[in-house]
Amino acid sequence: MISRVVASFGLAAGLTRAGTAVLRAGAPGGRGRWERTNHAGRAVGLYSGPATAVAAAVGAGRLHPAAGMVVLAAGACGAYDDIAGAGDPRRGFRAHLGALRGGEVTSGAVKLFGISAAALAAGAFLERRPLDRLLAGVVIAGAAHAVNLLDVRPGRAAATALALAAPGLLRGGPGAEQAAVVTGAAAAALPDDLAERTMLGDTGAHALGAALGVAAVACNGRLGLLAHAVAVVGAAVYGDRVSDLARSL
Template identity: 65%
Template sequence: MIRHGARTAALLASFGATRAVATGLRSRLPGGSPRWERTNYAGRTVDLCAGPAATVGAAVGAVAGTLPPRARGAATLAVLTAGACGAYDDTAGAGDPRRGFRAHLRALGHGEITSGTVKLLGIGAAGMAAGAMLKDRPVDRILAGVVVAGTAHFVNLVDVRPGRAAVAVIGLAAPGLLRRGPAGALAAAPLGAASAVVIDDLAEQTMLGDAGAHALGAALGVAVVAGNGRAGLAVHAAAVIAAAAYGDRVSRVAAG
């Protein structure tokens, strides 16, 4: 049984680790400020420190609670892979005008491996691996993989204005604290990490970027998987697939 103390430990650990990493990165900016600074939609300069910080914080929160080894492993794998793939896209994909997964898959069909393709395939594979660690039956594993990867993509889709992704994660993760078993402690990890950066994000001092949005989404997806059976997984899988299709359509329209 996962006790309330595990949720509190995960929440505090993820919050503290996220703040510590963000503060450390901001004081040093390894590799120089051009690597870490971006111009947001309003023309303001913000840093990308929240992304790696939230990734580390969500991963730390997942291992801080008293969780079964498979749950810890699934969460750590999904969060770190999603964060790493997102960070790669934040750097290698900067300035790439292509938007939406269809554009990147089309490029792959022509022999070009874009940063978006690496992100899509990497997070997809990590989601399936996490699903296989959390569920036993083949159908449940596939649905779980779709939920983990799809939730990571969904959180990134809503990250279009300051604070939106962090607020969305907080709103979706908070009810998960009421879940029994591992799901409650797993929900505390993204909740703590998002809470640690939301004020700076809203103030347009930092941004989650692809790294933070995907990592928080993956952590949230793992919590959803842990708290649902096949019917719940099917509903969530359908929801994230619909969101991905809609987001791809909007991206293509916006791109021209």
């Protein structure tokens, strides 16, 4: 069992580091496409976002195809927002849903509904009972959005994913292996993120969050799923406030 956990960690960490290096060296489409200005006004590359998303998806997919699918879908939706939503000051569910009521489909709305649909589909494959399937979908989607809410300062999203995945490593079974995937990808991305050389962006943060949600589903029964669902729904309800607070600290 320990060897499988170590293998999952090593695969996710190795793919994240290798993918980041390849993207940084090649910068497909030009470096301008990959650079964003962070909170301190520094130009930071988005290279670790796709690398982390692919690494987490591959690692999760080795354990269950639906897990890999939802992590990749979350990363893809985040990538769409990184590209199409660049420069859009609107953040949070209320802003994007308000725009949708006014007839404007923002990249944030596409991301919200895309990740939610993928999470519910994954829940249908990961669990057997209807209620458990619904709860699993809520946990995965909520975790994806919750981790992204914290991606407002260097290292916060990756460090949060590391901290929240740590208990899962002690559970054993598929849950520990899924937690190792999150831990490996986040640990590999964290040093460059903290040094402000790269950033996860929505691509990496949503993928890490979805992988964290998958690990929570694998580690818990119905009561645990319910507790996690309540927690992530609470984070979503107060998402705008939490994001604003995180930006101010």
